[in-house]
Amino acid sequence: MLVVKDKPKSPIAEAYRTLRSNIQFSSFDKDMQLILVTSSGPGEGKSTTSCNLALAMAEAGNSVLLMDCDLRKPSVHKKFKISNNDGLSNVLAGHTKFENASNWYSKNLCILTAGKIPPNPAEMLASKRMKAFLAEARGVFKYIILDAPPVIAVTDPQILSTMVDGVILVVTSGVADIEAAKRAKELLENVNANIIGSVLNRVDTESRKGYYGSYYYYGHEEEN
Template identity: 35%
Template sequence: MDIEEFLALIRQRWLGMVVIVVCTVFAVGVWTETREREYTSSASGLVMATGSESIADSYSGSVLAQSMAKSYLMLFTSRTVAQQVIDQLQLDETPEQLMGSLVATLPTDTATVIVRARAGDPRLARDIANATVVAAAAQVRAIQGKRATSAGLVRIEPVEPAGLPTSPSYPVRKRMYPLGLVAGLVLALLWGLFRQRTDTRLRSMDRIEEIAGVNALGAVPMTKPLAEAHRRVGDRGSRQAAEAFRQMRTNLRFVSVDDPPRAIVVTSSVAGEGKTTVAANLARVIARGGDRVVLVDADLRRPTLQTIFDVDESVGLTQVLAGSVSIADVLQPGDEDNLRLVPSGRIPHNPSELVGSARMRSLIADLAQDSFVVIDSPPLLPVTDAALLAAAADGALLVCRASRLPRDQLVQSLRNLKAVDGRLLGVVVNAISPGRWTRRGYGYYAGAAQVAGYERSATRRRTAGVTS
């Protein structure tokens, strides 16, 4: 993964990653704040030899003190000393419990024993540390008995009393919260990488083109007019979408310069990707450009065009294919001067047989003689209608909803087209979120100028491919 892919991952998954970081820090904070506070205080006692009258005696006493300090180290955390501390401070705990809260250490090459005591109260921690040193010193005197004041013997003297702790030693807030933040960032990154590995949705224009083997003929952004009943885009309030459809119209002319398509099927892999919206607006912009257009509603399972154009759907394509009416009887005017509409008619019980019939193929050919034919069809994966229509027409436009189409669905859709020798003219990426989709994968386009620039570059590539 290079730096660009890593940044793309962050941009795509940032919300989930932020949630993970916040939840992790919050969980660590709750754990930290609900722990019982412990305070640690330290006191020290010096193990020293008595009766040193000369330099030699002093050296010998120092060696003896260090040697005896190692022996007396365990005494500071012994049951006897713990019981004396409990009796002195009148503590309500057992010697074993107190021994568990005491730690005695002897720094290397010294005779100073450091005692650390833990307690839930800072004053109690201080008192226990001081009392432990005093009790250990008393225990040493008791061991040596009357000889404790004689020359050559060892005693323990408290040298540094314990201070009052100002902050708890456990849990340490200034340590726990940064650790929680680091843990949250690591978990968020691991989650993002896992999601990237397991998420098969196509999130880049390049990837869609690579799998489909054709160029993207258009990229339609999300815009409010496309979500309304008539799904009509214009220059006011939807300039980006209008420019996208105009560029789509231009790109269709370069799909095959010698034999440009006259009848195209607009389909998708599954429902809800916006194929009907793309078909309606593509027909509109072609008609607006001066060409005669016939828009055919060949989705005989869930027809929608009649609601977009407010036309009567009681008589339409179904009756024409059944031979009960002629095509002239069902053609209705659209909302552009050069646009006519063929509604679906009554929903039949055998739509696949109708759209795959020789009569349907003949109808498409007749309409394409003097008009550009745009056919709205069902999705490719649930039924075979779209594949059959693509084989009868000059090719198909495959509409893919941005960041929603799984790779397997696109691959299967292409297989369905290939199985009937259907021609894929190109793909249209629909419902792009401005600022989030790029050609490589995330963050595509901020304005109509970028759409036009991208489409012009795509057109130049196609033209160069044809001339070469």
């Protein structure tokens, strides 16, 4: 659910705005411009978090590029109900230009879907073309949010984490195994990823009343 758009006054939407603010103030030395969002396993809400965070940043007047870097099981296009005929994979393969593959969802939010699922996702994401593309995007957008696959499932998030400024790890209350979450953190740290924080998703706020519950969860979707 795109709660920032559909329910802008809800506690969940406000929680995403709090996440936006926390990211903006997470570093004094350099801007958190490229942000990777991932999870330990599937079904923890990492794509829901990516999409709503992008909306929250865009509504604050920032130019935002949301990239679906899950070249195995993409879902960003489904959430925004846009075409996935052309996307990141098509751009990196040289089959189309960014201008033709991207979708301006609003004045400040540009979306690049995953595109055609390639036979070699990890190699494509690790390519010089990907690094060059991100470097070029830095000069155009204030924030670039990368929605990546789960860490434990594939190496893609580890590869991408070396190219970004910060990583957010999404963990779902009652779903994520504690050991799996720890393993995901270790895998990211093994490549010196800058983990700037984690999002605890789908917390039972009824049991946390009086404990600023709305700031500890960011959605109720069961999709990636």
